[in-house]
Amino acid sequence: MRIAVPNKGRLHEPTIDLLERAGLHLENGADRKLYADTVDPDVSVLFARAADIPEYVADGAADLGITGYDQVCETGVETVEELLDLEFGRCRLVLAAPEDGDIDGVEDLAGKTIATEFPNITRDFFADTGVEPAIVEVSGATELTPHVEMADAIVDITSTGTTLKMNRLAVVDDVLSSSVRLFGREDVLEDPKVDEVRTALASVKQAEGKRYLMMNVPQDRLEAVRDVIPGLGGPTVMDVANGEGEKVAVHAVVDERDVFETITDVKNAGASGILVTEIERLVE
Ligand SMILES: Nc1ncnc2c1ncn2[C@@H]1O[C@H](COP(=O)(O)OP(=O)(O)OP(=O)(O)O)[C@@H](O)[C@H]1O
Ligand SMILES: O=P(O)(O)OC[C@H]1O[C@H](OP(=O)(O)OP(=O)(O)O)[C@H](O)[C@@H]1O
Ligand SMILES: [Mg+2]
Known part of the structure; x- marks a missing residue:
């Protein structure tokens, strides 16, 4: 393989x-x-x-x-x-044109030229619109082409939007999310x-965005602790060595976003010795 x-x-x-x-x-x-x-x-x-x-x-x-x-x-x-x-x-593939130009919608591209590293996606996108611009394939620095009169608009990748802004280009339409x-x-x-x-x-x-919680809980507080753990399929409960049956260990997988609140909740419910660790892998 x-x-x-x-x-x-x-x-x-x-x-x-x-x-x-x-x-x-x-x-x-x-x-x-x-x-x-x-x-x-x-x-x-x-x-x-x-x-x-x-x-x-x-x-x-x-x-x-x-x-x-x-x-x-x-x-x-x-x-x-x-x-x-x-x-x-x-990232998104977008149709973009000069901010201060007169291309505001797909229909404005009739008879115009588009530069892109993605000619097939661009062709497919326009096939549904009834507008058929010319497509010029480039292999990089696409954002430059409207400023050197190679193209009227581009279809290119954007994520933060910095490159478009730096080149004074504005998004005209969304083409694809990737x-x-x-x-x-x-x-x-x-x-x-x-x-x-x-x-x-x-x-x-x-495993990303999940944390492993471990704590000790007195037997008589187990239900109260169990109630406040938003775990993945409920917590695992184990006897603690030398706990003389009075304490149990409770392990649970929780969402990273819930950890802060859960720690307060389990502590108030009677848990102690609370440990939080990252999880490398999680097979459900
Ligand atoms: N700004 C970005 N933000 C997020 N993902 C991006 C961004 N730019 C590109 N990608 C993703 O990464 C893929 C490859 O882009 P990348 O720039 O790493 O390769 P490349 O341009 O082909 O590299 P090179 O030109 O050095 O061979 C793109 O097809 C897209 O899926
Ligand atoms: O919205 P932004 O965050 O500014 O990202 C968009 C830019 O990222 C990619 O280029 P890259 O940095 O991969 O350079 P390349 O042209 O050499 O591939 C893409 O081709 C855009 O130019
Ligand atoms: Mg790139």
Whole structure:
């Protein structure tokens, strides 16, 4: 089983970090190498450009891929299936035009030119509008093109909006929302390894935003403590060694957002020795 992952750019680090946290540690993969092994002898990693990854998976150079949904759409590969939203690399593809120009809506683009790194997505977007602008494909610095009379508008990625603002461009319309996805070629989806990899990556996402709470509770306060824990399927209760049956240990998984309030609540309910730890992985 081979997974294609971004070799550079903004998606490289977070993808490697996710694989590591999922327990798929990379081995024998020095800088500039195209392949790396992982701790699992059946899983290897292929480093490729984010934009090439869907094609690599469709063609069989890799079986699974991790890259932006925008790249999967742009490539238009039909033999791959999305397996998991990895929820990073969130961005929007937007239609944008000069702030002080006269393009305020899609209809203003009739007979005009659009520059983009995403010609297929752009063509599909306009196919539904009845307006058919000319499309010029560029490979970067798209935001510059309206200022050098190459294009009247652009379709490009935005997240914070800083680049658009710096280039005095305003959003005219939304084209696509994207985040990083795990996807696989249809003919490998039955392989149990696919589910193993998916579960491992999902377990990291599950654990994010969750905390593990541990505390000691006198037997007679157990119900009161139980009542205030918003746990995942209820807390686990264990006897404490040398507690002489009077105290129990209560463990629970709670939402990070609930931790502050829960600590106050369980303390008031009679818990002591309260510990909060991060969770690496969580398989439900
Ligand atoms: N500003 C951004 N915020 C969030 N995600 C982004 C942003 N820019 C790009 N992405 C996501 O990252 C993917 C790859 O972009 P990135 O810039 O890392 O690669 P690239 O431009 O192809 O790299 P390079 O040009 O160096 O090969 C995009 O397809 C998109 O899914
Ligand atoms: O809304 P913002 O937060 O400003 O992000 C948007 C910018 O991010 C991406 O460029 P990137 O930084 O990846 O540079 P690149 O053009 O070299 O790929 C994208 O192409 C935009 O230009
Ligand atoms: Mg980029």
